[in-house]
Amino acid sequence: MLNIVILAAGMGKRMRSDLPKVLHTLAGRSMLAHVVGTARALSPQRIVIVTGHGAEQVQAACAGQPDVRCVLQSPQLGTGHAVQQAEPELLPGGTTLVLYGDVPLVSEATLRGLVDAAAQGLGVLTVQLPDPTGYGRIVRDDAGEIRRIVEHKDASPAEQAIDEVNTGILAAPTDALRGWLAGLTNDNAQGEYYLTDVIAAAVAAGVPVRSAAPGHAWETLGVNSRAQQAELERLYQRHQAERLLEAGVTLADPARIDVRGGLLCGRDVFIDVNCVFEGEVELADGVIVGPNCVLRNVRVGPGARIEAFSHLEEADVGAGANVGPYARLRPGTVLGERSRVGNFVEVKNARFGADSKANHLSYVGDATVGQRVNIGAGTITCNYDGVNKHRTVIEDDAFIGSDTQLVAPVTVKRGATVGAGTTLTRDAPADTLTVSRSPQKAIEGWRRPVKADKAGR
Numbered sequence: 001m002l003n004i005v006i007l008a009a010g011m012g013k014r015m016r017s018d019l020p021k022v023l024h025t026l027a028g029r030s031m032l033a034h035v036v037g038t039a040r041a042l043s044p045q046r047i048v049i050v051t052g053h054g055a056e057q058v059q060a061a062c063a064g065q066p067d068v069r070c071v072l073q074s075p076q077l078g079t080g081h082a083v084q085q086a087e088p089e090l091l092p093g094g095t096t097l098v099l100y101g102d103v104p105l106v107s108e109a110t111l112r113g114l115v116d117a118a119a120q121g122l123g124v125l126t127v128q129l130p131d132p133t134g135y136g137r138i139v140r141d142d143a144g145e146i147r148r149i150v151e152h153k154d155a156s157p158a159e160q161a162i163d164e165v166n167t168g169i170l171a172a173p174t175d176a177l178r179g180w181l182a183g184l185t186n187d188n189a190q191g192e193y194y195l196t197d198v199i200a201a202a203v204a205a206g207v208p209v210r211s212a213a214p215g216h217a218w219e220t221l222g223v224n225s226r227a228q229q230a231e232l233e234r235l236y237q238r239h240q241a242e243r244l245l246e247a248g249v250t251l252a253d254p255a256r257i258d259v260r261g262g263l264l265c266g267r268d269v270f271i272d273v274n275c276v277f278e279g280e281v282e283l284a285d286g287v288i289v290g291p292n293c294v295l296r297n298v299r300v301g302p303g304a305r306i307e308a309f310s311h312l313e314e315a316d317v318g319a320g321a322n323v324g325p326y327a328r329l330r331p332g333t334v335l336g337e338r339s340r341v342g343n344f345v346e347v348k349n350a351r352f353g354a355d356s357k358a359n360h361l362s363y364v365g366d367a368t369v370g371q372r373v374n375i376g377a378g379t380i381t382c383n384y385d386g387v388n389k390h391r392t393v394i395e396d397d398a399f400i401g402s403d404t405q406l407v408a409p410v411t412v413k414r415g416a417t418v419g420a421g422t423t424l425t426r427d428a429p430a431d432t433l434t435v436s437r438s439p440q441k442a443i444e445g446w447r448r449p450v451k452a453d454k455a456g457r
């Protein structure tokens, strides 16, 4: 049985923001969402979030997550008081793990280590810091056993010299914790109910107290300011980059990639500088992504190339396809194998069959394009009549001349050729040239108009 309590009542004054601190983002997701995600990975029976400042916004952010319960802490009288508010929601037995909503990078592995350390009693996640100022210090006896935690403001000079600090994250036996919480007092320098006082209570009750260390010290860093938020963002991104390098991805510069979601890569993927990956992105074997691309919820097939400055959202790029430079694939784009979408081409809710091309300056929206189709420069699917969207169908082996407007709903039949400059308002028959241009004429004896003074009057 595992309960997880996430403390998220703090104000976050130094963020200077209308948004509650825990809703500020890291890698595209709120800090609270990171913590809840990691909490879920431990398969707890219950997750309780303690809200306070901006409680309504935090509750709204948790709406639609039936496995998460919010309790209100008002006023905020300390970390111990915060957990007291969650106590009625805790399921009996087992362990209760306490996390902070503003410590977003703590990993599943670290928390498993802590919960294991707490199996026989109480576990505290601690780190050693060169400058422990401000933190609660871990006080041990001569045998090295943890006796209590003393807050910085209550610590003697000797205690302030201790460099092992409380990260704030702890795991305790739920049933005993209830009693320890009930016994907390606010008789201390800050007049707060300290959660950290449960450590001395456990020791007094003869319950073993163990420490656990995080996988990386930076996992336990908290965010109190925009500067710390930016610092954690870089730490997180650096960690993502290292993970990709270890998985065999080539990064032109590990310091210039941002992953805001999940990025899954096959073998021998190359990613150039300044690319942003959002949501769930999958790059298959041998994919090359050029510099300055944004990919949001995209799948790219084996051997495909995304050239510089392309923007792809909810798109599926087939094997060996070529996109960009300067291409925009909007939601619902599906590109077949070896297809090409070139510079200044926008594709939306459209499917390209294998080996089809739109190489230059076109808009292809709400369209079904067959195989081996060539769409010339400046082609536009006129899919919107001001009220409704209509579909354009271009069948296999069609050739669309440059500067063509396809006024949907309209179909270009198999093997048809549409002459350059055509405005197609009816279907183009198969294997036939359709052209709507007015015939070209040359007017004999025509003179350019001239200005009156130059004409000598």
Ligand code: UD1
Pocket: 007, 008, 009, 010, 011, 050, 052, 073, 075, 076, 077, 078, 079, 080, 081, 082, 100, 101, 102, 134, 135, 136, 137, 149, 151, 165, 166, 167, 168, 193, 194, 195, 196, 222
């Ligand atoms: C706390 C610990 C300290 C530890 C430090 C690590 C206590 C008494 N002290 O100190 O030992 O070294 O964290 O950063 O626990 N919160 C609430 N309600 C409250 C008070 C706090 O929800 O009434 C939340 C905050 O939003 C924050 C977390 O608890 O997420 C910690 O609060 P904070 O004020 O930062 O604790 P510290 O005094 O720094």
Ligand code: CA
Pocket: 222
């Ligand atoms: Ca703090």
